[in-house]
Amino acid sequence: MIINCIIIDDEPLAIKVIKNHLLEIDKVNIIDTFNSAIEALNFLKENTIDLIFLDINMPLLDGINFIKSLEIKPLIIITSAYDEYAVKTYELEVLDYLVKPISFPRFLKAINRVRKETDSNSSTNNLKITKREHLFIKVDKKKMQKIYLDEILVIESLRDYLKISTLTNRYIIHSTLTSFTDKLPSNNFIRIHRSFTIAIDKIEVVQGNSVEIDGIKYVIGRSYIENVKKQILG
16 A cells, blocks of 8 residues: 655755655655745645655744644654653654654654554555543642543562653653553463563564563573563464
8 A cells, every 4th residue: 555645844854864765675665855944734634645745944834833733643754853852742642753863663663553553554545543542640749631542561560659651752651561461362461570561562572581572681580581572472
């Protein structure tokens, strides 16, 4: 299936980098590029596309307000030099958030997410983001933070606390690993150690009694290894 996309960025070099990455990838067609979000908005009033690569910091109309102004929302990948907007944009249900400079492996991972999304919605012409599973965690006495399950990498036990590592952030919450793991879908997450629960789809390498996620190795506990390898390797 051909994925038709546009690129919106006020930096010509940033557009060039995305174009060069896309030259290495099949079945992604660049329909147009825009240095202004307003120009892109006018284009989208008369044209339908599948995917937008979108910068945040742009004159007159920034990326966040551009997303809010869309009546029909295609899949959106943020391409920004700053990671501080990640949480805010995920609340707008963007598909991915790439921080510049964008490496090709990270770019390819984002495109694979697009393909997975478009394949699941291939019966329609105007593709929309499916509703993403999420939960709220208490990050301080008054603040409840939404996190999307497909962004979670690893949950690590720190005695009476947990460190939740996601694609864009890390959170410390007061909870036990057992109770938090029980809230997660068992087909997507698995406990591999008394101190670690991991996202199965984020595993990059399985070697011996360890797995690797985002370049970091995590040891599989002896009492977990048989079940972990059975669920991961089939």
